[in-house]
Amino acid sequence: MKRIVTFALLFLLICSNNPYGVVHAKEMPPPVSADGAVILDAATGQLLYSKDPDTAYPPASTTKIMTALLTLENTNLNDKVIIGKNPPNVDGTRVGLCEGEQLTVKDLLYGLLLASDNDCAEALAEHIGGTMDKFVAKMNKRAKELGAKNTNFVNPTGLFDENHKTSARDLALMMRALSKHPEYSKIATTISYTIPATNKSPQPREVWNENKLIQKQSTYYYSGCLGGKTGYTVQSFHSYVSTATRNGQQLIVALIHDKNKTFFPDAVALFNFGFNNFTFTKLYQKGALVTTYNKDGLSIPLIAAYDFYYIKAKDDTNVPQVTLKDKNLMFRFFKKGDIVDEASISFEGREIGKLKLASSITHGEKQVLNSNNMQKIIMKNKYLLAVPPIIIILAVVFVLKRRVFSNK
Template sequence: MKKTITFILLLLLICSGNSYNVYAKETPPSVSADSAVVLDAATGQLLYSKNPDSAYPPASTTKIMTALLTLENTNLNDKVVIGKNPPAVEGTRLGLYPGEEMTVRDLLYGLLLASDNDCAEALAEHISGSMDKFAVKMNIRAKKLGAENTNFINPTGLFNENHKTSARDLSLIMRALSKIPEYSKIATTLSYTIPPTNKSTQPRTVWNENKLVQKQSMYYYSGCEGGKTGYTIQSLHSYVATATRNGETLIVALVHDKNKTFFPDSISLFNFGFNNFQLVKLYSKGDVVTTYNKNKLSVPLIAASDFYYVKEKDDKSIPNLKLKNENLSFKLFKAGDVVNKATIYFKGTNIGALNLLSGVSHDEKQILNSDIIENMVIKNKYIIPAAILFLAAIAVFTIKKYIF
């Protein structure tokens, strides 16, 4: 019995002694939303998913697409003249007046902080002239972002059975929006006062409904850079938010939540992502990735951009790359030209591609002086006609270069 107890104590000591160095992957949290994801913003990789492509009515989380199109197509100081339709919209309203003049900035604060539907419609009309034309623009932009399970009918999120999106798609829209600095500035503001206008003598103050940015809230989340809630009776609750910690940005999206637990669920999902996964920079722009060596031609191949990947924190696996099969011996290029592409694999999965630039120039003179031409002519009589044609092509290229 004494030996058994000693053995158990020793085993516990061994197991606990190194626990602070081990990043054991946690069990993913349970959330009540019917569609949910955690997306790494740098790579677009999903770190968690629950029915990621199931589409539901998203309510006012729709407004992140309205905000994206506004920030992409207007200036914050642009003047907007309110038409007759926005003041009559259903749901939450700032209280706009027909003919009222207001800046895009003021309307964005009303849109993102207080979720005002009249602000959404005013911005839509300002950008596209009508709600229908703006919806077309919304759907075109969604498809460009890879949102394949999305169909927008209006800029507000007011219920329509054909107005739908999924958690994955919502996260892709937030990914694009979060790259615009003006968005985070607006979305993390706790309150904003809209000054008097030509139609309103009184200032109007809007308050941020996103509890993850409110320091006094029990749901405050350090690093949250913005979020948007949504609710209608038919659509239920939805939420999307972005947060950054230690240089890594994650996006959480929850769609169709009947229990209204999206704030605590989002915190659980953010913690799961940050605790268990790590963003790693594999190459920086300008790094020499590898060197092309063939036929006595040596070409440093340089990363055209930064390349990141995400891994579990306890994973020691290393990515590998596969170059496109390119023969550079007969190609003309300058230093800095794209001459190849590397496909990056991690644990057997394709995680992206990286354009490769040449670190040197390769001109006609170098080709003509290369051993490969000599070998073609001397060692293989059957390639002589091809060699002659190739040399003729080089000559024509050179003459055209200097004459034309």
């Protein structure tokens, strides 16, 4: 009997055996002055346009996008910050912080994002990292986590250093992460902010937003702009990163190493190109049938585990293709709604994402044992008929549970 059960177990075990490219539009994109430029869709991470997207350039004060991201991820806006001895002595633009002065994170963020004050950047860096070196290490670590492959930060301000660089694509990825924080857009779309009096400054200090895309009186005002950040040093030239939304679609424009200071009109032109030529399309709604698993006589309707969107040119009539992983579901137990597979979604020859798939039916021990495939196994191996059904059931359950645990 032991030999028969062992053989049955072995037999059943044997039997059970962007990422993203650029989306193309028919309309030609507008010319831009910057050496590196991208339009990135915020929801999918797809590039709609790129010009030398991965060459690293000194980003100047657009660096503060990462400083702001780490601030929002690691602090509360009402946290108190005591200014150390270093921030008041930093080069470049300053709001006028004093050693020992107490401000909130919120006050410093307004100074950082509106007026690009370097003393605010260093104060936040020391508050979060303890030291400048530790904060810079956090910047580089976070950049890598976001997929930034051509970035190396040396400071939280963007002051020029030959080793301090990023690319247009990387800058867009950082803005993508930052714009997910509602506090960012609230701050970045404020025209002016008054930093209240402190223990070291009896007079309030006002900071003004330098981003012309949110200034209604500006020629470059852009309805739907959620914020942006400029950058400039003599060695770095001009850079700019911004994000805007229209009809539920959010785009990010990044421009870096612009010698001609045309980043505001160029950003407007790129936003218009992106919104006019591409559409944010829902391919599958959560719970919608994606495909049906058909193998070995088993049919399992597979549904989307969540909404899946993609970007396409507005006049493109092609349809995305779905490819399932090569999984055998015959001897797996799962309930209705369990994730059982994953689909690779391709569009015009490139992968645009992966989608988790759930079963719309339950497939348990009863279904496995009553399946046509199981009946065929038993009929082909008639000696299994001599094995009590309970033994077969236990053998199947044992094998399946071993496989489940071994895959964890």
